Amino acid sequence: MTTIKxxxxxxIYYKDWGSGQPIVFSHGWPLSSDDWDAQMLFFLxxxxxxxxxxxxxxxxxxQTGEGHDIDHYADDLAAVTSHLDLKKxxxxxxxxxxxxxxxxxxxxxxSRVAKAAILCAVPxxxxxxxxxxxxxxKEVFDGFQIQLAANRSQFYxxxxxxxxxxxxxxxxxxxxxxxxxxxxxxxxxxxxxHYDGIVAFSQTDFTEDLKKITxxxxxxxxxxxxxxxxVAAGPLSAKLLKKGTLKTYKGFPHGMPTTEAATINIxxxxxxxx
Numbered sequence: 001m002t003t004i005k006x007x008x009x010x011x012i013y014y015k016d017w018g019s020g021q022p023i024v025f026s027h028g029w030p031l032s033s034d035d036w037d038a039q040m041l042f043f044l045x046x047x048x049x050x051x052x053x054x055x056x057x058x059x060x061x062x063q064t065g066e067g068h069d070i071d072h073y074a075d076d077l078a079a080v081t082s083h084l085d086l087k088k089x090x091x092x093x094x095x096x097x098x099x100x101x102x103x104x105x106x107x108x109x110x111s112r113v114a115k116a117a118i119l120c121a122v123p124x125x126x127x128x129x130x131x132x133x134x135x136x137x138k139e140v141f142d143g144f145q146i147q148l149a150a151n152r153s154q155f156y157x158x159x160x161x162x163x164x165x166x167x168x169x170x171x172x173x174x175x176x177x178x179x180x181x182x183x184x185x186x187x188x189x190x191x192x193x194h195y196d197g198i199v200a201f202s203q204t205d206f207t208e209d210l211k212k213i214t215x216x217x218x219x220x221x222x223x224x225x226x227x228x229x230x231v232a233a234g235p236l237s238a239k240l241l242k243k244g245t246l247k248t249y250k251g252f253p254h255g256m257p258t259t260e261a262a263t264i265n266i267x268x269x270x271x272x273x274x
Contacts, residue, residue, distance in 0.1 A: 001060060004083045008067060012076050013060035014074035018044045022086045023115075023272070026077060028095030029193040029201055030156070031185040032059025037271050039092070039263035039268070046269065055100070057193020059185065068196035070204045074104040081112055090116040090272055094257055095228060096201040102237075106209035117218040117268055120225050120254050123206035123237045134232040141202040148195055156186040163226035166253030178258060180254040185223050210240035217241050218271040220264070222252035245271075 003011045018073055023043050025036040033052035040050045054061040056076055057068055077100055081089065084164035089112055093101035098121020105113060128135035147155040160182035161167055186194070219241070221234025230248075238246035249266060252260050 003061075004079055006056075006076055006079050008064075008072075009062075010056050010064050010067065010076070011062045012053050012056060012080060014051060014080055015040070016049070016051045016084060018047075018049045019046045020049050020050040022051055022084075022089040024056070024077075024086065024089050024091050025050070025080065025093065026093040026097030026100045027052065027055065027058070028097050029194075029197050030189055031182065032060060032188060034059065034181070034185055035094070035258065039257060039265060042261070048184060048213040048272075049085070049192070051080070051084065051237040053077070054189075055198070058189040060188070063190035063193065065192050068193045069200045070099060070103045071107070073100040073200070074107045077104045078100075078108040080216075086112050088112075088163075090114055092268065093117075093121060094119045095196065095254065096122055097235045099201060099204060099206055102206050102209045102213065103204075105215070106212040110213070110215050113215055115216045115218075115272065116213070116263075117220060117271060118237065119220045119257060120222065120228050121219070121233065121237065122201045122204075122228055122241060123210055123233065125205045125207065126202045126228060126232065127185075130206070132232065134229065136202075136229065136232075142199050144193055144198050147197070148191065152191055152194070153183070153187060160186075164225065164253065165255045165259055166224065166251075168226075169224075178255075183256075206237075207240060210237055210244075211242075214242050216243040216245070218245050218268070219269065220247045220249070220256075222249040222254070222256055224249075224251050225254045227254035247271075 098118030160179040219238040238244035
């Protein structure tokens with residue numbers, strides 16, 4: 001396997017295919033770089049170099065007990081980009097990966113970056129606070145941790161077969177293969193990383209990070225996202241970014257990079273070429 005070792009001794013697995021301008025993909029919770037298969041193959045066939053890593057504690061990276069926070073996520077991403085000496089990269093992040101990308105840009109600078117895109121991403125802040133009244137109550141995320149600790153396998157099955165892909169919507173046609181692939185990715189990672197990661201993605205405030213970013217950023221979000229509610233995410237992020245562009249979808253699910261790959265890939269390509 002292709003891995004790098006971080007300063008704190010964690011092995012980060014990554015894929016690096018092709019040549020040309022690099023596109024770096026950051027995955028959502030509790031998945032792995034495999035969740036980008038549809039995008040990796042599409043952009044590889046369009047002449048891009050495609051790179052994706054497994055976040056610490058996820059997929060094939062080390063199941064460390066420590067460092068499951070946005071600072072470490074961003075630092076690990078920086079370690080990968082530095083190791084590969086990437087220039088003029090486009091960073092694409094889905095869900096928690098969107099937060100990872102935003103914090104990476106704000107924390108490590110934009111010298112290696114040309115553009116970014118965040119899809120159904122957690123910024124600016126998921127949890128409800130007096131300043132963020134449209135966020136979700138903290139009890140929702142506490143419940144996620146309780147379910148994970150009680151029966152992680154069943155919890156992941158329920159998320160994938162329900163709200164993540166919108167399979168709980170009336171008339172929705174679910175895909176058992178998609179559900180099983182989500183479950184497989186989740187169960188490959190570590191319970192401690194995923195447990196701590198719930199706090200990381202829900203309680204990190206990315207407001208100041210978004211304000212620092214100067215490269216063009218495409219914010220892609222669906223109004224029917226049941227995981228990261230549209231009203232507390234996409235439109236607010238786009239407004240905080242200096243060069244943010246909001247692309248809204250009507251009936252797509254949170255997992256739209258998988259179920260709506262044909263549309264998402266074309267829209268991403270247009271942004272990258274634009």
